[in-house]
Amino acid sequence: xxxxxxxxxxxxxxxxxxxxxxxxxxxxxxxxxxxxxxxxxxxxxxxxxxxxxxxxxxxxxxxxxxxxxxxxxxxxxxxxxxxxxxxxxxxxxxxxxxxxxxxxxxxxxxxxxxxxxxxxxxxxxxxxxxxxxxxxxxxxxxxxxxxxxxxxxxxxxxxxxxxxxxxxxxxxxxxxxxxxxxxxxxxxxxxxxxxxxxxxxxxxxxxxxxxxxxxxxxxxxxxxxxxxxxxxxxxxxxxxxxxxxxxxxxxxxxxxxxxxxxxxxxxxxxxxxxxxxxxxxxxxxxxxxxxxxxxxxxxxxxxxxxxxxxxxxxxxxxxxxxxxxxxxxxxxxxxxxxxxxxxxxxxxxxxxxxxxxxxxxxxxxxxxxxxxxxxxxxxxxxxxxxxxxxxxxxxxxxxxxxxxxxxxxxxxxxxxxxxxxxxxxxxxxxxxxxxxx
Amino acid sequence: xxxxxxxxxxxxxxxxxxxxxxxxxxxxxxxxxxxxxxxxxxxxxxxxxxxxxxxxxxxxxxxxxxxxxxxxxxxxxxxxxxxxxxxxxxxxxxxxxxxxxxxxxxxxxxxxxxxxxxxxxxxxxxxxxxxxxxxxxxxxxxxxxxxxxxxxxxxxxxxxxxxxxxxxxxxxxxxxxxxxxxxxxxxxxxxxxxxxxxxxxxxxxxxxxxxxxxxxxxxxxxxxxxxxxxxxxxxxxxxxxxxxxxxxxxx
Ligand SMILES: Nc1ncnc2c1ncn2[C@@H]1O[C@H](COP(=O)(O)OP(=O)(O)OP(=O)(O)O)[C@@H](O)[C@H]1O
Ligand SMILES: [Mg+2]
Numbered sequence: 001x002x003x004x005x006x007x008x009x010x011x012x013x014x015x016x017x018x019x020x021x022x023x024x025x026x027x028x029x030x031x032x033x034x035x036x037x038x039x040x041x042x043x044x045x046x047x048x049x050x051x052x053x054x055x056x057x058x059x060x061x062x063x064x065x066x067x068x069x070x071x072x073x074x075x076x077x078x079x080x081x082x083x084x085x086x087x088x089x090x091x092x093x094x095x096x097x098x099x100x101x102x103x104x105x106x107x108x109x110x111x112x113x114x115x116x117x118x119x120x121x122x123x124x125x126x127x128x129x130x131x132x133x134x135x136x137x138x139x140x141x142x143x144x145x146x147x148x149x150x151x152x153x154x155x156x157x158x159x160x161x162x163x164x165x166x167x168x169x170x171x172x173x174x175x176x177x178x179x180x181x182x183x184x185x186x187x188x189x190x191x192x193x194x195x196x197x198x199x200x201x202x203x204x205x206x207x208x209x210x211x212x213x214x215x216x217x218x219x220x221x222x223x224x225x226x227x228x229x230x231x232x233x234x235x236x237x238x239x240x241x242x243x244x245x246x247x248x249x250x251x252x253x254x255x256x257x258x259x260x261x262x263x264x265x266x267x268x269x270x271x272x273x274x275x276x277x278x279x280x281x282x283x284x285x286x287x288x289x290x291x292x293x294x295x296x297x298x299x300x301x302x303x304x305x306x307x308x309x310x311x312x313x314x315x316x317x318x319x320x321x322x323x324x325x326x327x328x329x330x331x332x333x334x335x336x337x338x339x340x341x342x343x344x345x346x347x348x349x350x351x352x353x354x355x356x357x358x359x360x361x362x363x364x365x366x367x368x369x370x371x372x373x374x375x376x377x378x379x380x381x382x383x384x385x386x387x388x389x390x391x392x393x394x395x396x397x398x399x400x401x402x403x404x405x406x407x408x409x410x411x412x413x414x415x416x417x418x419x420x421x422x423x424x425x426x427x428x429x430x431x432x433x434x435x436x437x
Numbered sequence: 438x439x440x441x442x443x444x445x446x447x448x449x450x451x452x453x454x455x456x457x458x459x460x461x462x463x464x465x466x467x468x469x470x471x472x473x474x475x476x477x478x479x480x481x482x483x484x485x486x487x488x489x490x491x492x493x494x495x496x497x498x499x500x501x502x503x504x505x506x507x508x509x510x511x512x513x514x515x516x517x518x519x520x521x522x523x524x525x526x527x528x529x530x531x532x533x534x535x536x537x538x539x540x541x542x543x544x545x546x547x548x549x550x551x552x553x554x555x556x557x558x559x560x561x562x563x564x565x566x567x568x569x570x571x572x573x574x575x576x577x578x579x580x581x582x583x584x585x586x587x588x589x590x591x592x593x594x595x596x597x598x599x600x601x602x603x604x605x606x607x608x609x610x611x612x613x614x615x616x617x618x619x620x621x622x623x624x625x626x627x628x629x630x631x632x633x634x635x636x637x638x639x640x641x642x643x644x645x646x647x648x649x650x651x652x653x654x655x656x657x658x659x660x661x662x663x664x665x666x667x668x669x670x671x672x673x674x675x676x677x678x679x680x681x682x683x684x685x686x687x688x
Binding site: 392408 | 485486487488508509510511512513518521524526527528529534535539540542543546578579595
């Protein structure tokens with residue numbers, strides 16, 4: 001039954017049989033039906049194994065063999081761990097994958113609808129069925145996510161509306177997350193000429209072993225802008241998979257920033273489809289790994305229309321025991337003439353016992369396009385290091401300054417000042433943690 | 438201040454310095470001249486602890502301390518400054534952040550507290566002005582896209598910020614236009630005092646007209662082969678190394 005090179009994933013089926021009916025909104029028949037259909041779809045394929053090309057650097061064997069239990073409810077106690085201060089705007093908090101109403105604050109604005117997924121399923125069943133059903137899953141993990149979803153959010157931004165402040169989404173955990181799979185899902189729809197920014201933080205404790213699986217489906221309509229800023233600081237033992245699928249319309253603009261720091265395994269998938277003339281996508285991210293962190297960034301940029309532009313900049317810093325991979329796939333359809341697609345992935349290796357993989361893949365069917373890609377793996381520049389030391393900086397301070405410069409390139413265009421400095425602060429903290437060892 | 442005895446240095450398996458002796462007392466300015474490839478920069482790196490410069494024999498003592506035991510950063514902390522022949526470009530690190538990190542590192546080494554932000558800015562502005570450097574350049578990445586002369590001037594700004602007690606200036610005069618040479622020479626002369634010493638490495642007599650040395654040495658084939666006062670530099674300029682009976686490097 002399992003597809004070639006996939007793992008069975010039967011333990012999730014067993015868990016679903018036991019607890020599926022206790023998942024949120026089981027009182028709604030259509031939700032229960034959708035969950036069952038999605039579980040069946042998942043089982044047709046199973047979990048992608050390491051022999052599947054796109055997963056060759058990320059081994060989900062642990063998900064298949066481990067007995068990850070479902071989590072069916074959570075305490076609605078205040079838990080703001082990980083929330084960014086000095087950012088105005090709505091704050092939506094998910095604790096162990098459930099909407100934490102007690103900790104959240106939703107500011108209302110004309111033309112903006114922001115609500116928890118479970119409220120949406122109940123209060124707008126028709127619209128909800130529409131988006132969930134049209135959801136043509138492109139991976140078995142996405143089907144599993146639909147089968148097991150515990151919560152999430154829905155954001156609608158009407159035409160000609162500019163969000164007055166970024167929306168902060170925080171995903172944190174409690175000790176109840178031990179040995180659990182946490183599936184969250186969200187939908188974002190930014191209508192014509194509108195503007196939205198989302199800051200999304202994933203955080204967990206080092207003690208707990210959990211799998212967080214987060215799926216984002218987004219639409220950015222004509223002339224609209226959507227910016228997503230992710231920070232991933234999961235616990236040491238966690239598996240983190242975050243998939244973002246986004247349709248980008250005519251002259252629309254999608255930006256995705258990420259920083260991956262935590263987790264035993266992290267996988268960030270971003271799949272933008274440029275569906276309108278002159279659509280623009282910028283992807284930026286850094287991943288910092290050591291001591292058993294394995295970070296994997298997988299992007300699939302689909303240029304379907306003419307004159308689209310996409311630009312990807314990813315930087316990896318790998319220290320002792322850290323591992324990473326960047327796979328950047330760019331597809332340019334026959335009709336997508338005058339596409340401009342760039343991609344750059346540079347990796348810095350701080351220790352011999354570290355690994356960085358980089359694999360660009362270009363599939364270009366139009367003849368008049370400009371596409372570039374560059375990938376490097378290297379060590380710190382010895383001359384620069386010595387120059388700094390000759391001015392009094394010790395090994396740690398010199399390394400920190402050079403790594404900061406290497407990483408800061410990713411975030412330098414961010415206009416939200418508290419966020420840009422947060423990214424840099426986290427990167428620097430990561431470095432100084434190393435020095436304490 | 439600095440005592441170098443029988444120094445042997447190998448780089449990439451090549452013997453470059455072969456028993457060099459040099460003594461520099463407090464308050465003295467020494468100049469080293471010598472043919473290309475003689476080992477002048479090698480000497481400066483050996484004094485300042487560059488990895489890859491293997492000391493196979495001899496000693497370097499600074500203010501009574503065995504300098505060879507110290508890391509490059511510790512040598513800077515002790516008050517030694519190296520003006521690079523080829524200053525390094527560091528993309529992504531602004532000059533001003535670099536200088537702040539440098540100054541605070543050195544202060545930390547000396548158990549002094551960090552310089553307050555305002556004091557730091559005041560200091561850097563005055564030093565940049567002294568060396569007639571456009572303050573805009575402080576915001577730019579270290580040496581990235583700087584012209585040859587701008588890089589050398591930047592070295593001097595760093596030197597005056599760090600206020601060393603001993604400076605090795607490796608061809609700091611190369612690549613400077615006539616006005617810049619004067620500005621840099623003034624910068625070097627400002628450092629001169631009974632407690633501080635300077636070693637300038639140069640190919641040209643011209644710098645020595647402005648920065649008058651107490652001693653001039655000729656380094657060839659890995660050793661000091663001739664020493665004298667400032668008149669030695671003048672003779673060299675006129676007669677060349679061959680005229681003084683000094684062989685060009687035989688590699
Ligand atoms: N990594 C290396 N491997 C082998 N030889 C090296 C290495 N680095 C330097 N050398 C050699 O060491 C010798 C001395 O070099 P050094 O830079 O000290 O000369 P210099 O006297 O400063 O010359 P210049 O006047 O041209 O600046 C040169 O012959 C150079 O080629
Ligand atoms: Mg030299």
